Amino acid sequence: xxxxxxxxxxxxxxxxxxxxxxxxxxxxxxxxxxxxxxxxxxxxxxxxxxxxxxxxxxxxxxxxxxxxxxxxxxxxxxxxxxxxxxxxxxxxxxxxxxxxxxxxxxxxxxxxxxxxxxxxxxxxxxxxxxxxxxxxxxxxxxxxxxxxxxxxxxxxxxxxxxxxxxxxxxxxxxxxxxxxxxxxxxxxxxxxxxxxxxxxxxxxxxxxxxxxxxxxxxxxxxxxxxxxxxxxxxxxxxxxxxxxxxxxxxxxxxxxxxxxxxxxxxxxxxxxxxxxxxxxxxxxxxxxxxxxxxxxxxxxxxxxxxxxxxxxxxxxxxxxxxxxxxxxxxxxxxxxxxxxxxxxxxxxxxxxxxxxxxxxxxxxxxxxxxxxxxxxxxxxxxxxxxxxxxxxxxxx
Amino acid sequence: xxxxxxxxxxxxxxxxxxxxxxxxxxxxxxxxxxxxxxxxxxxxxxxxxxxxxxxxxxxxxxxxxxxxxxxxxxxxxxxxxxxxxxxxxxxxxxxxxxxxxxxxxxxxxxxxxxxxxxxxxxxxxxxxxxxxxxxxxxxxxxxxxxxxxxxxxxxxxxxxxxxxxxxxxxxxxxxxxxxxxxxxxxxxxxxxxxxxxxxxxxxxxxxxxxxxxxxxxxxxxxxxxxxxxxxxxxxxxxxxxxxxxxxxxxxxxxxxxxxxxxxxxxxxxxxxxxxxxxxxxxxxxxxxxxxxxxxxxxxxxxxxxxxxxxxxxxxxxxxxxxxxxxxxxxxxxxxxxxxxxxxxxxxxxxxxxxxxxxxxxxxxxxxxxxxxxxxxxxxxxxxxxxxxxxxxxxxxxxxxxxxxxxxxxxxxxxxxxxxxxxxxxxxxxxxxxxxxxxxxxxxxxxxxxxxxxxxxxxxxx
Numbered sequence: 001x002x003x004x005x006x007x008x009x010x011x012x013x014x015x016x017x018x019x020x021x022x023x024x025x026x027x028x029x030x031x032x033x034x035x036x037x038x039x040x041x042x043x044x045x046x047x048x049x050x051x052x053x054x055x056x057x058x059x060x061x062x063x064x065x066x067x068x069x070x071x072x073x074x075x076x077x078x079x080x081x082x083x084x085x086x087x088x089x090x091x092x093x094x095x096x097x098x099x100x101x102x103x104x105x106x107x108x109x110x111x112x113x114x115x116x117x118x119x120x121x122x123x124x125x126x127x128x129x130x131x132x133x134x135x136x137x138x139x140x141x142x143x144x145x146x147x148x149x150x151x152x153x154x155x156x157x158x159x160x161x162x163x164x165x166x167x168x169x170x171x172x173x174x175x176x177x178x179x180x181x182x183x184x185x186x187x188x189x190x191x192x193x194x195x196x197x198x199x200x201x202x203x204x205x206x207x208x209x210x211x212x213x214x215x216x217x218x219x220x221x222x223x224x225x226x227x228x229x230x231x232x233x234x235x236x237x238x239x240x241x242x243x244x245x246x247x248x249x250x251x252x253x254x255x256x257x258x259x260x261x262x263x264x265x266x267x268x269x270x271x272x273x274x275x276x277x278x279x280x281x282x283x284x285x286x287x288x289x290x291x292x293x294x295x296x297x298x299x300x301x302x303x304x305x306x307x308x309x310x311x312x313x314x315x316x317x318x319x320x321x322x323x324x325x326x327x328x329x330x331x332x333x334x335x336x337x338x339x340x341x342x343x344x345x346x347x348x349x350x351x352x353x354x355x356x357x358x359x360x361x362x363x364x365x366x367x368x369x370x371x372x373x374x375x376x377x378x379x380x381x382x383x384x385x386x387x388x389x390x391x392x393x394x395x396x
Numbered sequence: 397x398x399x400x401x402x403x404x405x406x407x408x409x410x411x412x413x414x415x416x417x418x419x420x421x422x423x424x425x426x427x428x429x430x431x432x433x434x435x436x437x438x439x440x441x442x443x444x445x446x447x448x449x450x451x452x453x454x455x456x457x458x459x460x461x462x463x464x465x466x467x468x469x470x471x472x473x474x475x476x477x478x479x480x481x482x483x484x485x486x487x488x489x490x491x492x493x494x495x496x497x498x499x500x501x502x503x504x505x506x507x508x509x510x511x512x513x514x515x516x517x518x519x520x521x522x523x524x525x526x527x528x529x530x531x532x533x534x535x536x537x538x539x540x541x542x543x544x545x546x547x548x549x550x551x552x553x554x555x556x557x558x559x560x561x562x563x564x565x566x567x568x569x570x571x572x573x574x575x576x577x578x579x580x581x582x583x584x585x586x587x588x589x590x591x592x593x594x595x596x597x598x599x600x601x602x603x604x605x606x607x608x609x610x611x612x613x614x615x616x617x618x619x620x621x622x623x624x625x626x627x628x629x630x631x632x633x634x635x636x637x638x639x640x641x642x643x644x645x646x647x648x649x650x651x652x653x654x655x656x657x658x659x660x661x662x663x664x665x666x667x668x669x670x671x672x673x674x675x676x677x678x679x680x681x682x683x684x685x686x687x688x689x690x691x692x693x694x695x696x697x698x699x700x701x702x703x704x705x706x707x708x709x710x711x712x713x714x715x716x717x718x719x720x721x722x723x724x725x726x727x728x729x730x731x732x733x734x735x736x737x738x739x740x741x742x743x744x745x746x747x748x749x750x751x752x753x754x755x756x757x758x759x760x761x762x763x764x765x766x767x768x769x770x771x772x773x774x775x776x777x778x779x780x781x782x783x784x785x786x787x788x789x790x791x792x793x794x795x796x797x798x799x800x801x802x803x804x805x806x807x808x809x810x811x812x813x814x815x816x817x818x819x820x821x822x823x824x825x826x827x828x829x830x831x832x833x834x835x836x837x838x839x840x841x842x843x844x845x846x847x848x849x850x851x852x853x854x855x856x857x
Contacts, residue, residue: 009636010558012551012567019564019643020571024607027647028579032599035651035663036592042660073522076456086656088729090805101658104590109522112594112657114601116733117438119810139448146441146811148818150455151448218811273809 045102046182053106054178068175071168073111075152082113083122083179096123096180096187103182118149123180123187131363132267133173134165135223135237142233143267145222162236193272196260201252204284204396212285215278219271228289238267239363240338245286249293249347251393255283265337266363287396294395297347301386310383313376317369327387336365343387350381408494409484414764415501416477417757421839423469423508424750428835430462432828439822452516460515460527466745467525467604468536469508474753475612476504479547479566481760482619486563487554493546500542507536524601526580533581540577544570561635565615568643572607576600591658595651602650605744610642613749614681616756617705621688624702624759625695630687638681645673655728671723678716685709700774700848701759707782708751715743730805735817736797739790747785754838761842762849770846773837780834788827796820
């Protein structure tokens with residue numbers, strides 16, 4: 001097997017020095033140091049980032065985001081979640097602005113990743129609430145019912161019956177909420193639509209209802225529960241808790257609006273990625289969950305004197321400052337996160353209104369008004385129910 | 397000193413070969429169980445829930461453990477076993493510093509084990525294929541340097557002037573990988589930031605496959621093919637071209653792992669032709685193998701090692717044809733980040749290099765133990781592995797990847813791409829079970845006396 005002629009290319013030292021060392025150095029310098037130098041020379045980070053490492057506090061110690069980043073790496077999150085938005089394949093539309101080199105200038109090692117089973121996380125800042133993240137880390141099925149992501153229960157501890165996040169979980173969420181923070185506003189425009197106009201709900205059909213049930217099981221039961229009563233797997237984590245959909249009459253247009261816009265500040269994300277057809281199917285299903293509320297709720301608004309007294313209660317307690325005159329939320333208050341509800345577009349059971357008046361709605365600007373009781377409370381229920389725009393939303 | 401006069405490959409060397417083979421198959425079965433387990437966990441929401449509260453069995457950790465064990469435990473031990481066998485025969489010398497080699501054999505296992513423990517206990521680092529924590533890296537680096545010392549040391553001190561092809565690849569693999577491993581665990585893991593880090597990480601992951609696994613594997617074929625067929629490699633010139641173009645071009649394509657990332661655009665553009673060039677490299681090598689096979693194809697029916705060698709080479713053609721096309725930017729847009737790439741990687745690391753190591757083990761085992769193995773069990777191993785891997789793993793996962801890529805081009809929720817892939821992931825989990833069964837048969841076969849493998853007379857050099 002030995003060649004008769006001696007040539008350098010077959011000599012041990014030659015192979016070792018040229019192929020082993022030489023070509024390694026060539027690739028290291030050309031394809032490693034080269035880009036490093038060219039990046040350092042061309043990167044133009046915004047001043048606030050250039051001056052401050054987002055993973056360190058003023059003393060140079062790791063801050064919450066820095067510690068969270070370690071959890072992210074240790075747990076191998078980066079093997080299923082990439083962290084760069086490519087300028088191709090629709091990614092700018094799905095995730096947000098294309099990633100730039102300076103955005104990861106403090107990431108050692110980089111967390112770009114090479115596989116994407118779950119979504120890319122480069123634009124995660126502000127996309128979801130902290131509560132959503134806690135519930136999701138504790139059990140991903142609690143917010144995304146069909147998710148195949150692993151649970152991270154060891155980042156939580158049990159206090160009595162409730163699970164609460166440990167410092168590690170808080171660090172991790174701090175890290176996630178900082179990912180792509182410089183582009184947060186651009187991403188908000190994509191993931192939190194501020195306006196939706198529809199031409200009105202399509203004719204309700206049995207097929208819509210069936211499809212709606214499938215979609216509800218796929219996207220909604222984690223928080224809202226299988227029965228829609230708001231007692232899904234995530235219930236311990238969410239403030240405000242998921243809406244009990246059996247306590248309210250929601251016209252399909254109103255469900256469509258909430259699904260499309262989400263409710264920023266709560267854990268209700270926007271489902272604007274679903275097709276319009278699917279959104280109407282889901283709207284019909286959700287509408288049907290609470291349609292029995294309409295009649296009794298409107299019945300409470302049958303007495304004109306009670307409504308007048310209720311109007312006075314509403315005025316006296318300054319309900320209008322958030323919910324607006326006649327239940328139409330003033331534009332300034334739409335900025336509250338989550339935003340107050342328009343009473344023109346929904347009806348609640350008397351029990352539900354009374355419960356919220358007694359307990360408030362923790363996690364929102366709605367505080368308890370426990371001093372309103374008895375007749376006064378009944379009158380207020382009558383007034384709120386009377387605000388519903390019956391002419392616009394006929395019974396279905 | 398009288399020891400040095402003994403013919404190459406006496407007890408010490410064969411003992412080392414045997415030790416590393418046994419270590420390799422232990423890591424293999426562990427790695428496969430890990431792979432099958434995580435494959436199942438991906439197959440749906442209820443599967444993800446299964447055993448979900450056990451921190452040590454978390455998908456993220458098992459996923460890293462899987463690649464860690466198959467690369468550093470299974471493949472690397474297989475290559476160590478091969479080099480300890482081949483080098484004395486090709487240099488005519490006994491191994492240099494055998495004391496180090498013997499100490500090193502369990503030391504390597506300790507390094508892999510420590511890395512595995514680090515990963516499982518939540519201490520993984522953030523560099524792909526180099527996730528084992530720094531304290532395990534130090535142990536592995538030391539043991540690897542020991543390996544280089546023994547293997548390359550033997551070659552350098554042997555006085556061999558013109559090396560046989562196999563030795564070129566072994567020298568390249570050992571030397572390059574030492575540098576590459578150290579770079580990954582120091583500069584990439586702790587120094588290089590963001591996009592610069594990604595460029596260097598691309599080099600590391602690319603070259604861990606291209607300048608460690610590939611040359612070591614190709615070295616096995618260049619050794620076994622002529623020995624089994626009892627004829628020389630068809631073209632010496634093609635061997636030279638194949639080797640030197642691999643050594644030159646392969647290291648330069650690493651940035652193709654981060655196409656369309658914030659790494660500099662010039663780097664990405666450069667990676668396209670430099671990666672595409674590999675198609676010529678590979679075809680040169682494969683042509684040489686097949687030309688050597690000329691007129692001897694039916695030997696495959698009889699020889700189990702040859703069959704694994706040649707079917708591995710078929711897979712090599714496919715995976716190495718895919719690779720250059722993945723570097724085309726329009727292909728990249730769709731397949732990147734998807735299971736298509738996972739299927740491609742398994743075709744290379746399992747379908748090619750693992751099969752070549754199977755070939756080596758089937759061939760060497762009777763020569764070490766003095767007893768043959770069961771033909772029937774070996775046939776079962778081959779056919780189960782072939783069908784389960786090809787149909788249920790490779791094809792299924794490739795389809796899953798294509799579907800993911802296509803779904804992502806739409807504006808539908810990401811969850812839809814996951815649900816679309818689930819049936820294929822379930823299929824993949826089944827393939828994992830079958831391949832693990834096949835591998836179990838293989839391991840049982842190693843410890844069973846049979847007639848197969850004895851009839852071929854030992855051919856040294």
